[in-house]
Amino acid sequence: MQWQDDAIILGVKRHGETSVIAELMTRTRGRYLGLVRAGRSRSMQPVLQPGNRVDVIWRARLDDHLGEYRIEPLQLRAGQLMETATAVYGVQAMAALLRLLPERDPHPHLFEALDVILDNLSDPADAGELFVRFELAVLDDLGFGLDLKECAATGLRNDLVYVSPKTGRAVCRTAGAPYADRMLALPEFLSDEHSKAANSESLAAAFRLTAYFLNRHVYEPRGLNENSTRDGFVQAALKALDKAG
Known part of the structure; x- marks a missing residue:
């Protein structure tokens, strides 16, 4: 079995003395794991960083095997993602969201969204709003x-x-007025009726909205803890937006 695809590095785990198991979000095949031999070498370590976009060839004897990756870099943006708190937390938080989806389940629109957001995580005016929309897309899927x-x-x-x-x-x-104290706020920037950009108040409301439904429908039923890197991203995004404003 063999296939080739574009992919984004989500994370790696050590395997043996020199290899790693790489977790990738592929364009057409969803979240996929594979062995990278010599993945801890000096030449491969800079490539196998979260957020980098790569060209990958996966090979295995049978389709349900772990398989091996051959990886070539396409866009090395991990260094840029280390420059701001929103980017550092954002790439980890989005990887955690994608891990809620079944492995090897195609979600091409989420790959495209992830690729765009990773290029905008350093911009406080865009990072929070894009992240909330990504959470809504994951909930939908x-x-x-x-x-x-x-x-x-x-x-x-x-x-x-x-x-x-x-x-x-x-x-x-x-x-909704008679039940306002029991309702969640719908921020204007999430409504088709408005085209306003998010401010710190509306962004905080949006984070509360998505957190409520993620906890209710995903984390609590699965017995999972909330995504701690999300908390770091939320705080960093709101702080950055306050500064920019």
Whole structure:
């Protein structure tokens, strides 16, 4: 068995004296593990850093085997990702999100989103908003997508300011007012009605929104702890956005 694909390094684990097992997000085949012989060599260590984009050839005798990788660099951006706290935490937090998905399950749109976000993690105006949208996309692929297009009670598509914590559906101001203290806020930048960029207040609300549904539908049912690198990213993104503003 053999295939070739573009991929992004998510992480590596030592294997034996000189090799590593590399975890990649591939463009067409999803999250994939493979052995890299001599992966701890001086020439390979800079390549096998989280966030780098690579060309990979995977080979195995049978499709369900671990297999071996042959990896060539395409875009070495790991050094740039070490320059800001949002980037350091962001690449780890997105890798943790992708690990919630089944291995070898194709998610090409998530690969494309990851590739774009990694190039923008150092920009505080973009990093937080892009990350929230990535979380929403992961929730959708896990089968727990939020419906933020129209009011669950009235069908209206304007003045959407709440999200129901029970259904994950948007609710307009008038319909949600009697239950406002039990609703989650829908930040304007996530609504089709507005084109405003996120500020620190709306971004914090968006982080609370996605965290609620990740905990309810994914972490708690699986008995998992919350993603600690996400907390680091959230704090770094909000701090950077405050400074930029």
